[in-house]
Every structure is written in C-alpha cells, then in structure tokens.
Amino acid sequence: MSLSRPGERGSDRLRSAVARLRAGGVRTVRIARWELTRSVETVDRRTAVALLVVLLLAGSGGLVAVDRGIGLEDGIYRAGVVDDGPYAEVAAGSDRFVVVETAPDEFRRGEADVDLLVTSTGELVPADTETGRAAAGAYREAVEDHNEALMSLESDPAAAYPVLVTVEYRPRVSFDGEGTPAGGESTSDGDDGTSAGEESTSDGEGKPAEEESTSDGDDGPSTDDASLGVPDVGGGLEGTDRPNSPGALSPPFPFESLVLAFLFVVPMNVVIQAYGSTILDERIGRRGELLLVSPASPGEIVLGKSLPYALGLVAIVVVIAAAIGGGPISVAATVPLALAFLSATFVGAMLARSFKELTFVTVAISVGLTTYVFVPAVFADVTPIALVSPLTLVVWELSGDPVAIGQYLFSTAPFYLGSAVCVLFGLGLYREEDMFAQKPVPAKALDALSVRLGGYPSVAVLPVLLLPFVFGAQLLAVSLLFVVPEAVALPTLILIAAAIEELAKSVGVYAGFARSRFEPSLGLAAVLGTLSGVGFFLGEKLTHAVQFVGLRELFVGQVVFGPELAGGPALLAALVFAPLVLHVLTAAVAAIGASRGRAGYAVGLCLATLLHAAYNLGVITLVA
Amino acid sequence: MSRDRREGADGSASARARWALVRRELASLRSEKTILLAISIQLFIAGFSSFLVVGLVAMYDPAGVEEYELEVAVTGEDRDALVAVAEDRPELSARSVDRGTATEAFEAGGVAAVLDANRDGDGRLVVRVTAPEGGLETTLLIVQLRETLETVEHTERVERADRLENPPLDPPDGGQASPYVEFTYTVLLPLLLFLPAFVSGSIAVDSTSEERRRGTLELLCVGPPSLGDVVEAKLLAAAVLAPLQAALWLSLLVANGIAVANVTALVLLVAGLAALVVSAGVSVALFASDRREAQLLYSGGLVAALVVAALFPQHPANVIARLAVGAPTATTWLLVSAICVAGIGAVLALRAGVRRLGPEGL
Structure with missing residues (x-):
C-alpha cells in the first residue's frame, strides 16, 4: 500500500475495531437474553406452585414461630424443688427448667436425677457437673427475670425503679491539646467534630411512663452537671437523654x-x-x-x-x-x-x-x-x-x-x-x-x-495477580486470630502469612513445570524463582496503601504488613531491600523444589515458608 | 415375563445390583473427595460458630480478663450506695472523689468512667455515666456497670419493700454460669447433627438430577435393576452417610470431655431425619425439571420445614438438646419415634411412587 494514506488506514482500523466491539456487544446481549428466557421457561407451573406452597408454609410457620419462639433452650435443665415456695415458682415459670419434686436427702445421696436443688429459702445446690453449674447460673437469671416481671406490675414506679441511669459516650480530649477541660462548656459535645454524645440508653420496654417527668424534674443534678464538666446533652436531645433502669443498659454493639x-x-x-x-x-x-x-x-x-x-x-x-x-x-x-x-x-x-x-x-x-x-x-x-x-x-x-x-x-x-x-x-x-x-x-x-504463563515476564506477573487473594487470606487470618491471646496468635500468624505468600509466589512456577511450559533445570528454576520473587515484591509495595487506614496501629497488623518504616536512611534502605532479597531467595528455593515434581515442590514450599517465617520473626523482634 | 415374577425369582440378583449401585454412588463421592469437602465445611461451620460465641463471650466476660480491674470515679451527693456495692466486686473499684478530680482523671485516662450519683425528688438514685467513646474497654465497662447498678437497684428495691405489692426475691448465690454449656447443647450439637442429614439430602438431589440430565438414569434401567432399585440405592448411599458422620461428631465431642447422653437415640434420630430428608430430596429431584429448581425447592423446603417444626411441642433442635443433656421428657421420646417412623414412611412412599412412575415418567 502507498505511504500516503496512513491516516485513512488508522481510521479504518478504528472503524473495524468499533464494528467488532459492537458485534461482540450484540452477541453478549443476545446470550444474556437467551439465558434469561431459558431460566424463566424452565420454571414450569408445577415448580412455581410448589415454591409458592413452600413460601407460604415458611411464612405462616414463621409468624407463629416469632410469636412463640423456637424454644431451643426449653427444658434442658432439671430442677429439684422441695415445696411450692416462691423460689419453686420461679423454676416452674422458666422455660429452661423441668421441675421435679425432690427431697433434699434424696439429692444429697445422689439418687435424684436433677441438675440443681432449689431449697425453700432460695438456696441453690448444683450437682457437681458442668450442667449443674450452668443450671445454677440459668436459675439466677430466671430469678432476675422474675423480679423484672414483678416490678413491671407495680404501681409505685419510684419504688419499683429506684435507680435510673444515663450513659454519655465522650471522646477523651487529649490533655496538652486543648487545655484543661475544666470548664464544662469547652468540652461540650460536637466540638471535636466527632460524633460525641451518642446516647445509647436503649428505650426500655415496660418502664413506667412517668420517667420522662422525673427526668425533667431533676433540676438539682443537672445544674450540678454543668459545673462538673460532664455536660448535659442539651434541651434538644431530651428525648434520648431519658434515664433508664440499669437492666436496660447495653454495650455499644451495633x-x-x-x-x-x-x-x-x-x-x-x-x-x-x-x-x-x-x-x-x-x-x-x-x-x-x-x-x-x-x-x-x-x-x-x-x-x-x-x-x-x-x-x-x-x-x-x-x-x-x-x-x-x-x-x-x-x-x-x-x-x-x-x-x-x-x-x-x-x-x-x-x-x-x-x-x-x-x-x-x-x-x-x-x-x-x-x-x-x-x-x-x-x-x-x-x-x-x-x-x-x-x-x-x-x-x-x-x-x-x-x-x-x-x-x-x-x-x-x-x-x-x-x-x-x-x-x-x-x-x-x-x-x-x-x-x-x-x-x-x-x-x-x-x-x-x-x-496465563506466556514468557518470562508472565512469571513475574502471576504472583501480582494472586496478591488480592494473599491479602484477603492474611486479613482473614488476622481477624480470626484477633481474639486469641497474642502469645498464640503471633507465631501462628507469622507462619500462616509466610505460607500464604510463599504459595502465591511459587504456585505459578510449579504450574509451569507441571504443564511442561519450562524445562525442569536447576538454572531455569532459579531464574523463574527470582522473577516471581521480584514480581511479588513489587506488587506487595502496592499494599502499603494500607498505612493510610492506620491498620498498623494493631500489633497483629504489623506481622502481616511489616513494621512501620522509621529510622535513618540506611535502616530504611535495609528495610526496603531486605524483603526483596528475602522474596527472591525463598521463591528460588520453592521454584527449585517445584522443578523436581510434586514431592519436591512440597519440600521446597515448606523450606521457603520456614525461611520466610524466621525472617519475619527476626524483623519483628529487631524493631519492636 | 412379568416384573413381579422376575423380582421374586432373582431377588438376590436385584439385591446384588442394588449393592453395586450403592457402591458406585459412594465411590463417586470418594473419588471426587466431595465427602472430605463436606466434612471440612461442617468442621469449619462448627468451629466458626464456636469461635464466635467463645470469642464474643470472652470479650464480654469479666472473668476472662482477670488481671484487668476497671477503676471508676464516683461523684455527686449520694455516692455511698454505689461505692459500697463496688467494694464487693473484684472487677470494679470505685474511687469517691470530687468533681474536678474526676473530670481530670477521666480526661487523662486515669479512670475508665465517671459516675455521678444524686437523688431526685422521688428519692430515686439518678446515675449519670460518662464513658469513653468506642473501643473494647467501653464494652467491658458497660457490662460491668450494668451488673453493679443492678445490685444497687436490688438493694434500693428491698429498702422500699413496704411500698411494693410483691417485693423482689433475693437472687441466689449461683456462682458463674458457663455460657458454653448452653451453647454446646442448644446450638452446636443440633447444628452438627442436622448438617450431615441436610448434606446427604443435597447429595441425593444432585446425584439424581445429574443422572436425569445426563440421561444415564434411563440407561441404568435398561439393565437388570429397576428404577426403584436405582432410586433406593441412591437413597441408601446418601442416607447411610448421615448417621456415620453424626456418630463421628458425637465421639469427637465426647473425646473433648463434653458429656453427651442418649448417644444411640441421637444417632437413630439422625438416621430417621436423614431418611426423611433424603427421600424428600430424591422426590424433589424427580419432580423438578432441572438442578437449579430442585436445589431451590429442596433448600426452600428445608427452611420451611425447620420453621414449621416450631409448631411441634418441642422443636427438633430442642429434642436433640434435651436428649444430649440427659433431660428428655415423654414428649421428647414420642417425637424421636415419630421422626423415625416418618423417615421409614417417606422411604416406603417414595418406593411406591417410583414404582408407579416407571422409567417412562422421567
């Protein structure tokens, strides 16, 4: 073709690309429509009716179940009672207990088949089993519920609910930051821009209506408050500032x-x-x-x-x-x-x-x-x-x-x-x-x-592709081990994190060897390992965006994402390049293992994981 | 040659064919490692729910953080009642201080909270709590304060007993209740015993709808086994797995020092449940036109059944809890036998239905 028409050729190419794209879009939409109609058609009338019946059953059953409760804990404890005193009544009134008339002597001899003996004075004698102790705890709760039920029937609210509580959540003002917060006004809510003073007093059910009037009437305490520096939430929020009985307190759990x-x-x-x-x-x-x-x-x-x-x-x-x-x-x-x-x-x-x-x-x-x-x-x-x-x-x-x-x-x-x-x-x-x-x-x-393995560059790209999963798996491990004591959590986490990273780096190389994409030689294995190590290292640097959310504040977070970079330039350089060396080294170890087949790969992977974990442990003890 | 005569003549051949089919089903489960995956999923679910409960309970349980003592500052006109109760509680120490000191200590982090106690016109104790915002410590603090304040409330109620029609009962000294016991028997055990049965049902649905989809069900019926034999074999293979897994879970629990009563009855219950669920699964798979619908109907039906079971005098999960903890009543035993009878009934009904259906009805 002549050289004078490159522009035209370019626009031709563009046009044909657009045409291809359009044709592809049309095909995609057609397949989508076909999928939709086929799905709708296969749901025949019989199945639709059956589904409807199932739904109706579940719905109506659910209504009744909500009304009655499923009652999972019903009757799991056997309480022995002596007579018909008020304490026996509590056991009889609770769903958790099956009440058995028991003579104290019989219980002491161990002949009575009960978890708990309730004497007429309300004394509890649990059987010497886990269930017995649990039954005693459950009985105590039952007495508290019984008391609450009694109190809600009382006509004198001041006697039935003699203690009223309000909770105010307030961020702590740092001491040197804003001066001494002695004056009540300076620490009033909302000053810091954070959502202070979220009142969490749950609206107590069954509380007498007079509460509001008493809370309005208690001028004495509220004036005290103002001088105390524990500010009242203010007139506008009075509805949420209502005092409640202690039982209605609930932790701020969403x-x-x-x-x-x-x-x-x-x-x-x-x-x-x-x-x-x-x-x-x-x-x-x-x-x-x-x-x-x-x-x-x-x-x-x-x-x-x-x-x-x-x-x-x-x-x-x-x-x-x-x-x-x-x-x-x-x-x-x-x-x-x-x-x-x-x-x-x-x-x-x-x-x-x-x-x-x-x-x-x-x-x-x-x-x-x-x-x-x-x-x-x-x-x-x-x-x-x-x-x-x-x-x-x-x-x-x-x-x-x-x-x-x-x-x-x-x-x-x-x-x-x-x-x-x-x-x-x-x-x-x-x-x-x-x-x-x-x-x-x-x-x-x-x-x-x-x-996905084409040439050498793809070996370096593959670990980067796997990074989201590495990231996800490690975060899952962190959140699962969050409640475990740190002494157990840290070593476990170091090991898991190392294993996940090593797997991500080496599995591509192993796939390449297993599917004969590469010649299983020692030299090539080392090269491939180096490539995947470098790729992973570069990809991992991306995760340093993590710093922005302050995840490093958590000690467990450091194990996964490495410690905070601080110190002189020499240390900084060491901290940047040491991981590179580590990743390359461990990836090469695993890659060499991978070139020797399945068993070799397993051995190589274990070695690499141990090396990696040892390095992480060293860095953490060095920095922390 | 009529079908009846043939069946009578070589019943043993039919039994052998059925046995071969059962083995084929089980072998396919083994080669796909499906059963391993199923078991690990169950382990994960059980472990995960235990983790949630144990973890959360540990978070809220004052006994779990022994060396941790919360210190609060008490101010106001009527602090004595609060301070006196807090003295009896090892996890909470109350300092009676003036307001300025309290606020300073709170801001500096020296105290976890400030409690301001005053009497109102009716003689009620009004407590205003100032707690730090957010964080694990606040959660612990609120749980602690609730218990302390409830004790104060009880003391105050008893002082006003003459104004109450029914004075409250003194809570007995019961020691610390273990929430794990209740969780183990009422959630974990029912979960571990239900799951194998539900998994078996799902296997039956998949296995049957796949054979229908591939057209191999018809092919099988060309040979000596009848459609009834094939279906029964599938049913047996799937249903047998459930009580085996249940027995495995129970022995694991017992090995971990959890006392489980009525083990035989529990395994029998799972067997009955599995027979019921698996026959329902096979029927759904024969009824629905493809696997999507079959699974939808099956899982929807299971949820519906579990919800509707709340209408029973005792929910099946509660039946398991009562049996395992060793407190079954006559109703519990009645329900166990009812479920087993229903399981056998479902198998027989399915067999009769398939006889009537025949391979042509597929």
Missing part, C-alpha cells in the same frame, strides 16, 4: 446494623446456586460446544451468561438498601461483594466435575466469603481491622458514621481485584480440553494458571 448488613449476603448465597448450575450445565453432555464454535468468544459467552445474574444481584442489593434505610454507600459496598460471589462461583463451576461437587464448592464459597465479610464486621465499633469487610461500611452508614473514600477503597479493592482475577482464571479454563474433561480439581487449577 447488633441491629450487623443483622441488617447480613441481609445483603443471604440473597447472594441463593443466586450463586442457580448461577453455578447454569455454568456447569454448559459443561454437561458437551452442550457448551455449540456456543464455543460460534463466532462468540469465551469472554462474550461468559459475560452474556453472567450478566442477568449480576444485574439481578445489583437490583436486589439496591432494593435491600432502600428497604433498610441504607444509602449509596451500602450499595457501593455490597456490589463488589456480589461480584466476588459470582466470580468465585464461576471458577468453582469451571472446576467442578459434577453437581455434587458443585454443591460443595458453592457451599465452601458461601461459607468462606460470608465468614470473611461477617467476622470483621462484628468488630465494626472496636477496631480499624473491621474495615477488612465491606459490611463494616454498611454498618457505619446505618449507624450514621462517615465513610472516607480511602476506607472504601481499602475494604472493597480486594473484592474488585479478586473478582477480576477469578474471571481471568476461569476464562482460561473456558476451552474444550478443560470444559468437557473429567480432570481433578487441582489439575484444572494448574491448567488455569499455566494458561
């Missing part, structure tokens, strides 16, 4: 928000069951081959098949958010979660050999992801580690706390990236030799990895 946040996860677990089925369906009886030989690319097919489910989940998320009073943050936080559920299920359905296996794979995904998002959210009010879960953002939004963009990125980025990588690996398997073959799961997983 239980309700947590349950509401959990609502988002439930439909995802249901939808992925159907989604997994439809993906696996393509692979049964070579049905997917027809689509595979069509002009549509695997990417278009998968996108088209997934689109209805993804859009459906987004719609469900929006509806739930609207129903529970969440805003855009709730939606934005849970959509990546939905993507993670779908993409993990996609990979699972590509790996599974049968419906049975798929069920367990999807259940494993459900359990794993649900744990991952639920456990950290439990600590939403307690520690910044809670940000690991996007559900924490939902909890925060529901309880009116602000969410910063950095916090959003921190908690959702692993989900976005992880979903993308899952799709990438799943697509690698969307080819004839993997879709319709009955290969074991690990073999297929190796296939998925080795498909």
